[in-house]
Amino acid sequence: MKVDKYNDITDQQLLENFYSGHDTKWLGVLLERYTLLLLGVCMKYLKNEEEAKDSVQQIFLKTITELRKYKVEYFKSWIYMVAKNHCLMKIRDKQGKVPGALNDKLAATPDIPTDTVTLWQNDKVLELLTESLKELNPEQQQCVTLFYLEKKSYLEISEQTNYSLLQVKSFIQNGKRNLKILIERKLNEKV
Numbered sequence: 001m002k003v004d005k006y007n008d009i010t011d012q013q014l015l016e017n018f019y020s021g022h023d024t025k026w027l028g029v030l031l032e033r034y035t036l037l038l039l040g041v042c043m044k045y046l047k048n049e050e051e052a053k054d055s056v057q058q059i060f061l062k063t064i065t066e067l068r069k070y071k072v073e074y075f076k077s078w079i080y081m082v083a084k085n086h087c088l089m090k091i092r093d094k095q096g097k098v099p100g101a102l103n104d105k106l107a108a109t110p111d112i113p114t115d116t117v118t119l120w121q122n123d124k125v126l127e128l129l130t131e132s133l134k135e136l137n138p139e140q141q142q143c144v145t146l147f148y149l150e151k152k153s154y155l156e157i158s159e160q161t162n163y164s165l166l167q168v169k170s171f172i173q174n175g176k177r178n179l180k181i182l183i184e185r186k187l188n189e190k191v
Contacts, residue, residue: 037079038059039052073130077148139171142161142171146160154168
């Protein structure tokens with residue numbers, strides 16, 4: 001199947017088509033769009049082309065299974081985290097644990113406490129993130145979504161929303177802090 005004729009269909013529309021009829025054709029188009037991204041992520045972590053290619057296939061299979069169970073809103077972010085988690089699990093299985101240098105990199109992730117970093121290795125955190133994002137006030141939700149998920153700059157967000165640059169920065173900073181609080185609260189409730 002050629003993907004070219006589907007270029008005008010957004011990821012969100014492809015997901016909605018898949019969810020409405022569970023026709024894997026739509027999922028195939030979506031996965032084909034992100035094959036190079038997945039291969040790049042796997043190469044970055046696994047440093048072996050054959051292992052990376054095998055991992056991409058395993059991620060495809062996992063995606064088909066998981067998308068039947070969960071409703072995903074931001075596919076690119078979700079599939080990236082699935083790929084990253086898959087690679088970290090392969091590394092852990094191979095070496096018994098995450099290598100020190102990689103663990104140090106994860107621990108040094110800005111604005112995320114070390115004990116929270118382990119959450120990013122869990123697929124459930126994406127579900128918690130989606131739930132928590134919906135609980136933010138509308139301004140924070142909009143600015144956080146545009147900045148982190150759609151990768152827009154402060155200026156682009158300001159122009160799109162008619163908020164001042166200071167308001168945009170404030171909404172993003174407060175939204176990020178509130179997301180962290182909401183996720184931690186939800187995790188503590190589940191323990």
